[in-house]
Amino acid sequence: MKITIIGGGSMAEALIAGWTDGVYPSASQIFVTNRSNDERLEALAQTYGVTVTRDPEILTENTDFILLSCKPKDWEEALEPLLPHLDSRTAVVSVMAGVTTASMEEVVPGQAVIRTMPNTSAAVRASMTSLSFGSFCSDEQSERAVELFREVGETAVVDETMMDAVTALTGTGPAYIYYLMESMEKAAANIGVPEHIGRELVAQTLVGASRRVQKEESSPKELYEQIMSPGGTTEAGFDVLKSRGVQEALIDCIAGAYERSQELGKKKKLSSRSDN
Ligand SMILES: NC(=O)C1=CN([C@@H]2O[C@H](COP(=O)(O)OP(=O)(O)OC[C@H]3O[C@@H](n4cnc5c(N)ncnc54)[C@H](OP(=O)(O)O)[C@@H]3O)[C@@H](O)[C@H]2O)C=CC1
Numbered sequence: 700m701k702i703t704i705i706g707g708g709s710m711a712e713a714l715i716a717g718w719t720d721g722v723y724p725s726a727s728q729i730f731v732t733n734r735s736n737d738e739r740l741e742a743l744a745q746t747y748g749v750t751v752t753r754d755p756e757i758l759t760e761n762t763d764f765i766l767l768s769c770k771p772k773d774w775e776e777a778l779e780p781l782l783p784h785l786d787s788r789t790a791v792v793s794v795m796a797g798v799t800t801a802s803m804e805e806v807v808p809g810q811a812v813i814r815t816m817p818n819t820s821a822a823v824r825a826s827m828t829s830l831s832f833g834s835f836c837s838d839e840q841s842e843r844a845v846e847l848f849r850e851v852g853e854t855a856v857v858d859e860t861m862m863d864a865v866t867a868l869t870g871t872g873p874a875y876i877y878y879l880m881e882s883m884e885k886a887a888a889n890i891g892v893p894e895h896i897g898r899e900l901v902a903q904t905l906v907g908a909s910r911r912v913q914k915e916e917s918s919p920k921e922l923y924e925q926i927m928s929p930g931g932t933t934e935a936g937f938d939v940l941k942s943r944g945v946q947e948a949l950i951d952c953i954a955g956a957y958e959r960s961q962e963l964g965k966k967k968k969l970s971s972r973s974d975n
């Protein structure tokens with residue numbers, strides 16, 4: 700088994716960290732390349748023991764998966780030098796927002812392609828990764844891809860029509876949670892809790908709340924209503940959340956991310972935005 704990762708940024712590193720923290724795939728099975736940042740490649744090699752190279756022959760030779768972990772606007776350019784060497788048994792796997800299996804199949808006709816959406820919690824082997832498969836992907840390749848991502852968390856095989864939605868919900872999702880945690884830490888500091896203690900308290904509060912939702916049949920609404928006593932502290936806090944429209948804002952936030960994922964799939968080069 701060999702996996703080649705095109706791109707050595709945040710998402711690639713989270714996957715590498717998660718994989719090399721387990722037993723499969725091992726560091727010796729992971730090859731990484733990027734566009735030009737030599738220091739970054741060297742750091743990945745030093746930290747995780749993966750092989751870093753820009754040699755297309757080494758990157759493609761006997762590779763089971765070529766994982767595209769660059770920005771949606773860069774993947775065609777990134778893949779181009781590898782195309783003459785691409786083995787027909789290699790599956791091209793995207794973690795990119797918006798990029799469809801159909802657009803990948805246009806570039807690598809007849810090749811197995813897989814669209815996935817993991818998140819950076821792969822670093823602690825707690826990603827939620829959704830996968831959908833292109834027309835030329837064999838059952839064996841699909842199963843092996845699911846196994847690969849199961850090494851770094853939970854997986855769901857979804858119809859590709861759901862991919863933009865899961866991108867907005869679970870690919871981007873950890874960022875919303877970190878924003879919420881940052882807000883809670885700031886609030887903690889304002890009411891006299893030292894920063895390092897506040898962080899620990901907030902993190903454990905989120906872990907506990909999340910575990911209850913995963914384990915129980917109750918909905919989040921039922922669970923927060925259990926915490927809310929009439930005239931108590933929770934109600935006082937919720938009065939502010941409701942008056943500021945926080946739930947509506949979060950719903951709109953995910954809708955905005957969903958629309959953006961759809962746009963990324965339609966446009967190859969987004970000349971008006973350099974950050975995606
Ligand atoms: N960050 C996240 O939480 C998540 C990201 N994703 C998806 O993952 C992908 C990567 O995101 P992220 O890691 O945040 O991005 P980063 O900007 O951190 O990393 C992008 C990487 O792509 C490399 N790259 C760009 N052009 C080329 C090229 N022509 N050839 C080879 N490598 C190239 C860059 O190399 P260099 O530095 O040398 O330019 C860099 O290593 C995106 O498509 C995103 O949609 C999906 C889920 C979550």
Ligand SMILES: O=C(O)[C@@H]1CCC=N1
Pocket residue numbers: 796866870871975
């Ligand atoms: O912000 C982005 O476009 C990527 C996709 C999912 C999470 N981060």
